[in-house]
Amino acid sequence: MRIFSEHSPSGTRRFGLEFGRRPAPPRRTLVLGGARSGKSVTAEAMMTGRQDVLYVATGGSRDGDEDWAQRVGLHRDRRPAAWGTAETCALEPLLAEPGGPLLIDCLALWLTSVMDDCDAWDDAAWAGHGRDRLRTRTAALVEAWRTTPRRVVAVSNEVGSGVVPATVSGRRFRDELGRLNAAVASASDDVLLVVAGQALPLKGPGR
Secondary structure, X not given: OOOOOOOOOOOOEEOXXXXXXXXXXXXXXXXXXXXXXXXXXXXXXXXOOOOOOEEEEOOOOOOOOHHHHHHHHHHHHHOOOOOEEEEOOOHHHHHHOOOOOEEEEOHHHHHHHHHHHOOOOOHHHHHHHHHHHHHHHHHHHHHXXXXXXXXXXXXXXXXXXOOOOOOHHHHHHHHXXXXXXXXXXXXXXXXEEEEOOEEEEEEOOOO
């Protein structure tokens, strides 16, 4: 393949970039995957060599749940000691302020927390005010993601290919997570789907 210099008169372009120009690295990356797909490991590997990463854990702690504590411990043990950690679902302020890279794990747990706040699990509350409150919160997150000045990588569950949940609230969560993933993906520079530990590019330079 011929590589044209930045001053080449040919003006040849591919994927919207002139040959010879180094494409800017993706600033906003969404990593999707199912349970135990390797999505978190993939996201962490994207930050290899960076010492200024803030790992944003949205799951919080669950008193008395030993299995959850073990899962959290495995994540902590994998991360470099130099990385900072913030256990919070207040993502918009972090995205708005300048600083080092953010690794957010994960949007599905963020959505669970927000649905709790909005009474979105209750059918009557959902019909009355829960739906509008949730959509307002998710829209604010997507806008903060779209406009962030930071390098950001977010992990989220891809649940659309699984078994249809047996409950109304379960189906509501699945549908709202699908909407959130689609909106964040649209506002991302790079989107990966991780299947069986293999990262498949859906959007961005590798696509």
